[in-house]
Amino acid sequence: MVTSKKYITSEELGKHNKREDLWISIQGKVYNVTEWAKEHPGGDIPLLNLAGQDVTDAFIAFHPGSAWKYLDKFFTGYHLADYEVSDVSKDYRKLAAEFAKAGMFEKKGHIVIYSICFVALLLSACVYGVLASDKFSVHMLSGALLGFTWIQVAYMGHDAGHYQAMSSRGWNKVAGIIIGNCITGISIAWWKWTHNAHHIACNSLDYDPDLQHLPMLAVSDSFFQSLTSKFYNRKLTFDPVAKFFVSYQHLSYYPVMCVARVNLYLQTLLLLCSKRRIPDRALNIIGTIVFWTWFPLLVSCLPNWTERVLFVLVSFCVCAIQHVQFTLNHFAADVYVGPPTGNNWFEKQAGGTIDIACYPWMDWFYGGLQFQLEHHLFPRLPRTHLRSISPIVQDLCKKHNLPYRSLSFFEANVATLKTLKTAAFQARGLLWEAVNTHG
Numbered sequence: 249m250v251t252s253k254k255y256i257t258s259e260e261l262g263k264h265n266k267r268e269d270l271w272i273s274i275q276g277k278v279y280n281v282t283e284w285a286k287e288h289p290g291g292d293i294p295l296l297n298l299a300g301q302d303v304t305d306a307f308i309a310f311h312p313g314s315a316w317k318y319l320d321k322f323f324t325g326y327h328l329a330d331y332e333v334s335d336v337s338k339d340y341r342k343l344a345a346e347f348a349k350a351g352m353f354e355k356k357g358h359i360v361i362y363s364i365c366f367v368a369l370l371l372s373a374c375v376y377g378v379l380a381s382d383k384f385s386v387h388m389l390s391g392a393l394l395g396f397t398w399i400q401v402a403y404m405g406h407d408a409g410h411y412q413a414m415s416s417r418g419w420n421k422v423a424g425i426i427i428g429n430c431i432t433g434i435s436i437a438w439w440k441w442t443h444n445a446h447h448i449a450c451n452s453l454d455y456d457p458d459l460q461h462l463p464m465l466a467v468s469d470s471f472f473q474s475l476t477s478k479f480y481n482r483k484l485t486f487d488p489v490a491k492f493f494v495s496y497q498h499l500s501y502y503p504v505m506c507v508a509r510v511n512l513y514l515q516t517l518l519l520l521c522s523k524r525r526i527p528d529r530a531l532n533i534i535g536t537i538v539f540w541t542w543f544p545l546l547v548s549c550l551p552n553w554t555e556r557v558l559f560v561l562v563s564f565c566v567c568a569i570q571h572v573q574f575t576l577n578h579f580a581a582d583v584y585v586g587p588p589t590g591n592n593w594f595e596k597q598a599g600g601t602i603d604i605a606c607y608p609w610m611d612w613f614y615g616g617l618q619f620q621l622e623h624h625l626f627p628r629l630p631r632t633h634l635r636s637i638s639p640i641v642q643d644l645c646k647k648h649n650l651p652y653r654s655l656s657f658f659e660a661n662v663a664t665l666k667t668l669k670t671a672a673f674q675a676r677g678l679l680w681e682a683v684n685t686h687g
Contacts, residue, residue: 255329258302265300267292271324272590273302276331279322286525293445293479297455298590302328305337305593306448308344309627312353336648340594340625343640347626347633357632363404366612370397371431378549378559387550391559395566398509401431402570403615403631409440410627421528429535433543434509435516437532441524442515445479447627449588451581451600454478458578463490464504465497467579467667469674475585495676498669505568505575506561572661577602577620580663581653597624598645602663603654608635621645621652 261278264271270282272295285292290310298306307315333341347353370393377390405427408420428436442457449455453470457479462471471494472486486494493500519526520533550556582599589596604618616631617623622641623634645652655663 254326256326257329262300270299273328274304274307276328278324278326280324290444294448297448301590303590336594352633353628356630367400388562391562392566395563398567399570425531425535430538433539434512435532437526438516438519451583453585463493466494466671468583495672498672505571506565508571576660580667598650605654605656
């Protein structure tokens, strides 16, 4: 018996964009994911941000081929009557299929083993320096090693969070807790919550939490209108305090990065104590307690309070290199206000990212994230492949007249400071000095 297809328009699909009525389309087939959003491994934020839209490109980016078979149970029976695919999306999907066929998403190389050995060496050297020496210089070097350990551990956590870095999902979960909560004190649950939202709504001022840093920083004068954060569900008030800090943000930027970890610890605490549904809350809490046991204990082994404070500050300052890197990838890129849209996935990722150019022998230092656009387009792709696909992505951007920005570390710093300085002068009301307004 042949059953004729039932159709709805994109406009009708767009009406199902609420938490209690959440529909999406993938390759023109319409799915009701209202209940699934509560169980979605990536959290409900990505689904809510793209609710009522065709999300094919985003689905391809974040899901392995094995995920397609689970869609049927959510199928509403409807198809999109006006379903169309842009030329850039066609090329993007073709590229993703070629990478999958070549097995690139599964071929991780030996980066996990290398990273574990490197981190173990760094952490051991740090602990040995604290316990086995009474020299001030050795203690400060140990603090620097700890900060560098946190940088490398964060890259490992990033790998585990985006794709199955370990042999199974269970071991991947354990690795995430150990890497994130136990060693760095930053919850892997918090990271997944914010990072998935960042990828979906890359550089949206009101949807991307990675740009919402008031009262300390603002990358655009749009924040002066006291935008409402759709991620945190609260107003980002641009009050006199925020105006003061933002007015001098180009001067305070690096000092703020040196103490950025304090905010991450606070965000972890707030999330774990919140009423939100948190996957593996108990494990995240236990892992965080482990960190706040060994870290203060290690610091207490130093001979006096002066060295203890300086040890922590040195570790934070070294780790600030990574916080700076994360902001260089996005602060000076294109920004916008409003929700992300599913039909311009490639365009939004290209507009909202900046690569950091470096020699191949420096790839370990950046953890693969110097290829920021490549990572945003293919977040499940192991970092070992990002350099090899970079020329292909560049060609695709050139073909469709899309930006591909790759700056040196120095140039990216200059561009970021220029963005912050422009917004700082605007905050002071010195509009005549704010050339090349960003935003």
